[in-house]
Amino acid sequence: MKQYAFYGWQTADIRDARSLTPRDYYDHLSQIWSAETCAPRMRDGWTKENKTLGQCSVTAFLMQDMYGGQVRGVALGDGNYHCFNVADGCVFDLTSEQFGDSKLDYENCPEQKREEHFAKTEKRLRYELLKARLRARLAVIRPMKEQDRQAVREMMRVFYASPAVLSNGSDLIFDADIDHCVDHSPYLEGFVFEEGNALLGYGMIAKSFSTEFGKPCVWIEDLYIQEACRGAGLGSRFLEHVKRLCPDWVQRLEVEAENERAIEVYKKNGFDVLPYMEMKR
Numbered sequence: 001m002k003q004y005a006f007y008g009w010q011t012a013d014i015r016d017a018r019s020l021t022p023r024d025y026y027d028h029l030s031q032i033w034s035a036e037t038c039a040p041r042m043r044d045g046w047t048k049e050n051k052t053l054g055q056c057s058v059t060a061f062l063m064q065d066m067y068g069g070q071v072r073g074v075a076l077g078d079g080n081y082h083c084f085n086v087a088d089g090c091v092f093d094l095t096s097e098q099f100g101d102s103k104l105d106y107e108n109c110p111e112q113k114r115e116e117h118f119a120k121t122e123k124r125l126r127y128e129l130l131k132a133r134l135r136a137r138l139a140v141i142r143p144m145k146e147q148d149r150q151a152v153r154e155m156m157r158v159f160y161a162s163p164a165v166l167s168n169g170s171d172l173i174f175d176a177d178i179d180h181c182v183d184h185s186p187y188l189e190g191f192v193f194e195e196g197n198a199l200l201g202y203g204m205i206a207k208s209f210s211t212e213f214g215k216p217c218v219w220i221e222d223l224y225i226q227e228a229c230r231g232a233g234l235g236s237r238f239l240e241h242v243k244r245l246c247p248d249w250v251q252r253l254e255v256e257a258e259n260e261r262a263i264e265v266y267k268k269n270g271f272d273v274l275p276y277m278e279m280k281r
Helices: 022-029 040-045 056-067 121-138 146-160 171-182 234-245 260-268
Strands: 070-075 081-087 090-092 140-143 188-195 198-210 215-225 250-253
Touching: 022 056, 022 121, 056 070, 056 081, 056 121, 121 188, 121 198, 140 234, 146 171, 146 188, 146 198, 146 215, 171 188, 188 234, 198 234, 215 234, 234 250, 234 260
Parallel strands: 215 250
Antiparallel strands: 070 081, 081 090, 140 188, 188 198, 198 215
16 A cells, blocks of 8 residues: 555545545645645745645645545644544544644544634635645546537637637637537547536647648647636646547647746647747638
């Protein structure tokens, strides 16, 4: 079994509706805990090496969403409580690593109420951000279907109205694109990023041939992720999904030079800049 450092990991065998254990969630959360989800008073000390710092309450209430049970708090002596979970007889603290070698006393700890914690707007917003990013981590990438049309059209309106795209598009164009995606066109494929009953984003790829490279070419035409769900690696997962679908194909895309966040994602996934001027008619 993989070794973990959080309190209670050895017996954290309970499973939620997805059949995930707290150890599974620790792996996911380790990729999305950030300074943005850290308590403001601790934010200056947050690092990737100390990733659980200031994450206790938002993490514990998020795990309560998954497993039920109670959130309890270890009194820290300064008026604050360190939150952890008790569910189905399982006691676990996904953020205990921030205390290093210090041992916390998890006995007789008072229950923590989310309405009291979330009375602080900043804490509620951090919880919602962490929850959205976790949903993005758990999202399934699947082919676009007719039933997705309305939701995809709404996302396309947002995407094409953003600075990421030069053209504003139109509902006529959006529906034509979706038609090709759901009608098994040889030129265009569409995908949605689904978690639960909600769509968190979509992607479209177009297929052609590159005489420059002497092999098939796939264009990443659209890649849109709802703002709250960005930063959780879903864009990179989609690019890897395309790579598996089209192995040894040339992969190309267009990106606005000002869209620095997207450019970093593409570079991280192996894309380089081509020094061409694109023209159209």
